[in-house]
Amino acid sequence: xxxxxxxxxxxxxxxxxxxxxxxxxxxxxxxxxxxxxxxxxxxxxxxxxxxxxxxxxxxxxxxxxxxxxxxxxxxxxxxxxxxxxxxxxxxxxxxxxxxxxxxxxxxxxxxxxxxxxxxxxxxxxxxxxxxxxxxxxxxxx
Numbered sequence: 001x002x003x004x005x006x007x008x009x010x011x012x013x014x015x016x017x018x019x020x021x022x023x024x025x026x027x028x029x030x031x032x033x034x035x036x037x038x039x040x041x042x043x044x045x046x047x048x049x050x051x052x053x054x055x056x057x058x059x060x061x062x063x064x065x066x067x068x069x070x071x072x073x074x075x076x077x078x079x080x081x082x083x084x085x086x087x088x089x090x091x092x093x094x095x096x097x098x099x100x101x102x103x104x105x106x107x108x109x110x111x112x113x114x115x116x117x118x119x120x121x122x123x124x125x126x127x128x129x130x131x132x133x134x135x136x137x138x139x140x141x
Contacts (some may be wrong), residue, residue, distance in 0.1 A: 007094050008087035010126040011116035017042040019073035020053055027066060027074050028057045039141045040080045040114050042109035048107050048114045050078035084109045085118065091126065094118055 016034060018027050018041045031039060031054065040055035042138040056077045063069040084107040085094050094106060098120050 011118040037104040
């Protein structure tokens with residue numbers, strides 16, 4: 001049953017993709033505003049080129065707040081070796097990545113083009129909804 005559930009059906013769209021030339025302090029504000037633990041970084045062609053996580057932002061925030069240093073661009077702080085998942089992958093594939101790594105969020109791609117992102121929370125919401133629908137179906141049947 002879970003193998004038939006696809007990542008693309010539970011992901012959020014790429015509207016929150018960051019651009020490498022944007023200011024990192026603005027990106028931090030965006031992550032906080034949207035309650036995200038990170039966001040994918042895409043180039044002008046929509047290709048995934050990095051990921052900016054809360055962890056990447058901690059040093060920036062510390063230096064800007066405590067040492068009053070200039071922050072810089074997202075490209076200066078983003079992780080470039082990014083683990084991603086395909087949109088037509090099963091939720092099981094994403095769950096296995098999350099269980100094996102400390103990632104909270106994964107970019108979703110078709111080829112190299114960013115199409116969205118999926119978080120551990122997105123998967124939990126989907127599984128809870130699935131469980132609730134099965135419970136309702138069993139009670140009716």
